[in-house]
Amino acid sequence: MSCGIVWKIRTGSAWRDVPERYGSWQTLYTRFRRWALDRTFSAMLTAVQADADATGDLDWLVAVDSTIVRAHQHAAGARKGGTARRRVMPWDVPAEG
Template sequence: MVLNEIVWKLRTGSAWRGVPERHGSGQTLYTRFHTWALYGTAGRMLRAIQAEKDAVGDIDWLVSVDSTIVRAHQHAAGGKRGLAIGA
């Protein structure tokens, strides 16, 4: 159950403190996830789940990136003024 709640948080992008009460305490989930990440447990669990799902064809490894969610600083549109390309 804890794993499902952590996955919900990661999938939605919610803050730990924003996890609904029905999912348990955000602090408890954070502490568990942090401990799992620190000791490599989270990575091992992810690899095991991926291997299991890949073996039965439940994973589509096609990745699509929507660039509309990539934020750029307001000044990122141009370079320094007065410099010519190749100068």
Template sequence: MDDRTVLNGIVWKFRTGTAWRDVPERYGPWATLHTRFRRWALDGTFERMLRSAQAGADAAGDIDWLVSVDSTVVRAHQHAAGARKKRGAAAPDSDGRGAA
């Protein structure tokens, strides 16, 4: 099994969002794909591949380096706002007053 087949299997897995065990057999054993993915991620292979592809595309004039920043606001749930709960506050007695 060559590296191109392994890379295609890894890409297929992430594009579909499926589990490693569900990658089609045409890409090879799922355990091999997973092992190779982890090895390549740890040793910087993916970073080198990206830099190489970008350099080639840039030299060919295929990349427009204009940057667009999205300023979308994502609202957090009220309970995720980070307010701390008071600890050690006296719990009310049966008559509704705090313990003294």
């Protein structure tokens, strides 16, 4: 059964497209959903990470390259037209008196 779940995740296919050799797609989906809700997948990941870390096979160094971090095309620039408009807040207005 778990091989069917792995096949589905690896291929990105729809649940209905899982080959019959793995069993009923409804059963696979039900089991996947149950494991996701009861954190079985989190426990599996933690166990694999702990095992790999204990044997020295895990490198915890993570680097993020800006070429893989996408930003919206307008995220880098200021407003067009020169000066930025600033919203006037109540505390910006001098008190009368």
